[in-house]
Amino acid sequence: MFLKAFIKVNSSENLTEQSKKMREVVMKEYPEIKKKKEAEDNLLDVLFSMSELKNAVRRMKQSTTGMDGISYCMMKHFSEISMEVILTFYNRIWMEGIIPQSWKEALIIPIKKPGKDPSNPINYRPIALTSHLCKVMERMLTDRLIYHLEKMNWFSSYQSGFRCGRGTMDSVVLLEDEIRKAFINKESVIAVFFDIEKAYDMLWKEGLLIKLQKMSIKGRMYNWIKEFLIGRSIRVKIGGAISSSGIIDNGTPQGSVISPLLFIIMINDVFSRIDRSMGKSLFADDGAIWFRGKNIEYNLKKMQYALNEVEKWSGENGFKFSVEKTKVIVFTKMRRNMDVKLKLYKKELERVRTVRFLGVWFIYFKDRSVSQRCLH
DSSP states (O other), X not given: OHHHHHHHHTXXXXXXXXXXXXXXXXXXXXXXXXXXXXXXXXXXXXXOOHHHHHHHHHHOOOOOXXXXXXXXXXXXXXXXXHHHHHHHHHHHXXXXXXXXXXXXXXXXXXXEOTTSOTTOGGGEEEEEEOOHHHHHHHHHHHHHHHHHHHHTTOSOTTBOTTOTTOOHHHHHHHHHHHHHHHHHTTOEEEEEEEOBTTTTTTOOHHHHHHHHHHTTOOHHHHHHHHHHHTTOEEEEEETTEEOOOEEOOSSOOTTOSSHHHHHHXXXXXXXXXXXXXXXXXXXXXXEEEEEEESOHHHHHHHHHHHHHHHHHHHHHHTOOBOTTTOEEEEEOOOOSOOOOOOEETTEEOEEOSEEEETTEEEXXXXXXXXXXEEEX
16 A cells, blocks of 8 residues: 555656657657666766775765665774775676666655544655665765766756755845845846646656766766666565565655755756846755846736746656746835736746745735845
């Protein structure tokens, strides 16, 4: 019962017929994505060093182990000889491009949500336990890939998630600054805050591999990520009993070290088609766009066009935004009531007076004496 419920979360049955057809069409254009690539002569594909391994182990925080029972604590106390053996093991995997099947299987521990009916599996939060040996290798890959992407200036300027020297306040301050400028210049700001349905759970694996190819991520790095994503499975543990194995169709692994980076790669260009005059902010899957100007009617037209572009992007990349959770807010000192109607997937978005973005509440007050506040 629990296994079927958790598998359903990532199932391709959640896709619309249009999304299924789109994926089929794209896959025919890129039949080579599942083929193994030759090693590249670049820094991404070189063998891992002992310093990379020790740095990765040192940074790992203690957590419950996967089914192999090997913990970070054990690895931190390995002898030099043992570490050499582990490094050789990792580099063999790296060269051959084949990951142990046990690394691709997660043990799910269901944790009941407070105040919910315990008889319904949907009321349980799945906690995934995976191999610490695998997570250490993920850390080495993630560090190497982030360094490469930052060096190539690949990330969108509006993406602040999981990047060195960037944080949530970078995104928050951008919007707060626009609101202040609008009030000084007697303008209005229309902002839309997006919510992606099952963002990590329904990530399109093959679509991600296509993006990696377009980014010229090939060779061993590509082979490892492909092998890591394809053919993943889960088992559910309740008490001392462990279920049979079930295949996961979509998504990046929960609790994985490399999953956040893979998600960022997939969503990095979500606002790429939007006019440069518009404000954009992205922190992992938390995104917002806004437009500042005096003419509210023009602002609305500009925003609706942007929403249409974001909608097209979502269809092409296997994502879907939640109409119910995507919100619109208008910051203005204008006295007259405005008819603000913006649509996504042909459905009208809700206009609100308060919205929480990256832990900060943006609140619009109709009272002219207090026009806008940010509360932590």
